[in-house]
Amino acid sequence: MSEPLLARRGLSLDRLETFCRVAESGSIVKAANQDPVRQSLYSRQIRELEEFFGTALIERDGRGIKLTTAGKRLAQLAREQFAALRDFQQEVARQPVTLSIGSGNSVLEWVVTPQLPQLCQRLGNVEISLLNLRTRQIVRDLQDLRLDVGIIRKDAVTKGLKTVSFTKLTYAFFIPASWARKGVQQQLQSLPLALAAGESFQPQFLTAAANAGFTFRVVVQCSSFSQAAELAVSGKFIAVLPVVANDRLRKLGCVSVQIPFLEKCARELVLAWHPRLSAMRPIIPTAIDTLSALPGR
Structure with missing residues (x-):
């Protein structure tokens, strides 16, 4: 079945690896670390x-490049195969199989991290990378097969991804x-409020508060819930945070107060993954099954 591919020169793992590197960097110059010799090689x-496949794979985009439709397809295929080959190499060498999980920092810190001992125990010989990423980046990396598992809002899921319910924040x-x-x-x-901006949380919170007749004094705009939590712990601010932070922050001198309008801000989180990558990497469906079954989320 491989004879037509191998009958002509131009296709190799080295060339495909270069192509994936350039595709991820968005620039031959960046992929080559500004080395002129390597730029010429790439x-x-x-x-x-392009000559081998008989089609354009990249096109100029300002100072960088962007993938053509064929280029996007080839990059996806190459990433699938490299992921499977890397897993096979690690398996036969009895090395840990890698697994990447992307989510926001607060979910990683307060939801995922406490479950890591159980997750590692059930997955066996595994090396887990926890990646603090924004929702859009998670979705993009899942679509491009650069991320194994994402934990995102249910309403952020895009076509082509598979999901299963994870938890409600x-x-x-x-x-x-x-x-x-x-x-x-x-x-x-009347109290000074440290409020996480997030990608959609702050406007959702302010709208829900206004509809309930509340106006709060936002003193600090934070880029993450973790920053807001640190300010609450300082004893100088109040903060709106996920309830999952309660056990940790109670030990650090904070108490939680429930206000009914905050229910409008609740978010359904899902585990998301790309079915093409999971078909090549058995560790992904195993991780999904394990994460979705863990208690205490």
Whole structure:
């Protein structure tokens, strides 16, 4: 079956690896680390692939490149095969099989990390990479077969990805315990609020609060829930955080306060993966089954 592929020159693992590297970098110059000799080599290898397949794989895009439709397809196929070959190499060498999990920092810290001992125990000889990524990047990396498993909002899932329910994130106000003892739960609107901006959380929170008749004094705009949590722990701010942070923050001197309108901010999280990559990498469906069955999420 491989005779037609091997009958002509121009196709090799080295050329495909170069092509994937350039595709990921978006530039031959970046992929070659600005080395002129390597740039020339990479350009020649891509031309040879284009001649072999008889179609353009890249096109100029300003100072960089972008993949053609055929180029996107070839990059996906090459990544699948490289992933399977890497797994096989690690398996026969009895090395840990790699698994990448991408999500926001707060989900990784408060939901995934506490479950890692059980996950590693059930997966066996595995090396897990936890990647703090924004939702759009997770979806893009899943589609491009550069990420094994993503934990994202259900409403962010795009066509072509498979999903299974993971957990529901609900939110609460977290207040320094010294303030809570003074009964300031009823004065939340007057307290300095550290609020995570996120990709959609802040406007969702502010809209839900306004609809419920609340106006809060946002003093610090944070780029993550973890930053807001640190400010709450400092004893100088209140913060709106996922309820899953409660056990950890209670030990650090914070108490949580539930306000009914925060239910409007709740988010369904799913485990997402690309079926083409999971078909090549048995570790992915095993990880999905294990993560979805873990208690205490």
